[in-house]
Amino acid sequence: MIWYPYEQMKTMKAPYKIVDANGVYLYTEDQKLIDSVSSWWSVIHGYKHPVLTEAIKEQADQFAHVMLGGLTHDPVLKLSEKLAAFLPGDLDYCFFSDSGSVAVEVSLKMALQYYMNRGETQRTMVLALEHAYHGDTFKTMEVGDDEDYHFVLNAYGKSPHVVHIPTQIAALEKAFETYHSKLNCLLVEPLLQGAGGMRMYDVSFLKRARELCDQYGVLLIFDEVATGFGRTGNRFVADLVAPDILVLGKALTGGYIGHAVTVANHRVYEGFYDDNPTHALMHGPTFMGNALACSVALKSIELFENEHYMTKIQNIEAITRREMQGFSDPRIKEIRMMGGCVCIEVHDPETLKGYQAFAYENGVFSRPFLSYLYAMVPYVIEEAELVQVLTVMKKWFTGK
């Protein structure tokens, strides 16, 4: 029997069973649904994309997987070359893993070991953001700030190695003043905090963060597992402000297979590159660089580059702003929009009870959480389909 994610199994309602998926649509036995969640924000090209499916099939005919311990292969070589060219600046050194959580773990390990390798053994602390989400493994829970994990706090108490601050420049400056000599990194979801409630903040915070990191010799890590590949209306937020380490996941493979990558810049890579074997990065997920995942990721990036995806995302944002123009309701606290993300935050989570079934009846799959009703659609969505998603969201409040 299946133990489902984030569910109280005793009271959980039966999940919808999907029998087919194509383009932006999920199919159950009796309903056709626009996937407004893109399967946890990953299926940016829609389901069953012929180019991506073909890439997997072709690679499966060669080999599905060989380990990267002592071996290498074309799909992983080509993808790492592609990423180095596609990503800004000198973010050139790709460490692959099987999920976003693990890739964030790797980034934190990199930041810590970078300083241990230099003998700066006092730099054991991570500066992170309030409402952050970086994954479900233990260290990512610790650097995250999610009430759902408070059982861990109850068990172990607050970690002395992590400080959380709000996304305000004054708080940022104060934290650097207080902790700079102990920090190895500042870790952020840049511009858009996803699972923490689709919270959006200004790029000026990141610019100041970069300055302070430079001033105090602290590494800057962008967790772009959710924001990467266009979600914020930028290809990567790293195009606006350069991090030292960039983490990508979710949309990396177009949602076909779980895979992620931690990309370091030259400075970080140099911190490991010497004759001392104990300075090696001690990590190696069994399925890192999986050939099926790398083949499909390569094609996904090519589609993104060659088929005007940034224009598609700009259109999604423009249509969303147009449709949400003038819409309000006393139960709504705020409507936030950025790139391919829209979120209606309500005052009382009760307001969203029953929304999923309502959306289902109206041909949309949605999964609101807490006080957040959001859409992160596949970028290939047509205008009429996007309008349908947004109309259903509004109809929940207006009743029309």
Ligand SMILES: *Cc1c(COP(=O)(O)O)cnc(C)c1O
């Ligand atoms: C989803 C997510 C993760 C975790 O990725 P998994 O593949 O689920 O482990 C990490 N960081 C951010 C910002 C995410 O949205």
